Amino acid sequence: MGAPGLCALLLLLLGVPGRLQPPPEGPPSLCDPRVMERFILEAREAERGAAGCGPHCDLPEPVAVPDPGVNFNLWRSLDAASRAREVSGGQAALVAAVLRARELLRDPRVTPTLERAYGSARSLARLLRGLPAAAPPPAAPPAPLRVRTLPRLLGVLSRFLRGKVRLHLADTCPR
Structure with a gap:
């Protein structure tokens, strides 16, 4: 092994920041704020992208969604446990709605x-189940609202992430 190969091996073994570090172990954690910010950014982009889509974004029947507002x-x-059920049930309702x-x-x-919204909602639901205080969603997730357009559905998803999910993570994740 030549000098460049030896240097690369040493950098890998020593873990010099920014240099040839092995990938992190395990799935991403929602307790890493960057992960949640990515979900929120994707939801906002989808919401903005669908904002002016017109009649081809009207749903032929309303879909049930959770109330994204926070009292x-x-x-x-x-x-x-009740907060965790509220969030996991709401997320399950959003996955079903999308x-x-x-x-x-x-x-x-x-x-x-x-497709992106559905994949993102399912990924988030999986990550929420992996949290320490995860609770199974109620048998029939609460979905008190009904929306008739794709922009409105994506808006509910975005607000739910920015509100209830973020508050739940603030309570659940170690500081």
């Missing part, structure tokens, strides 16, 4: 947006 007094009164919208809207102009 802070009520939120503070809930215990950790899946249903994907089935209802076959327009090729919105398919990529729906």
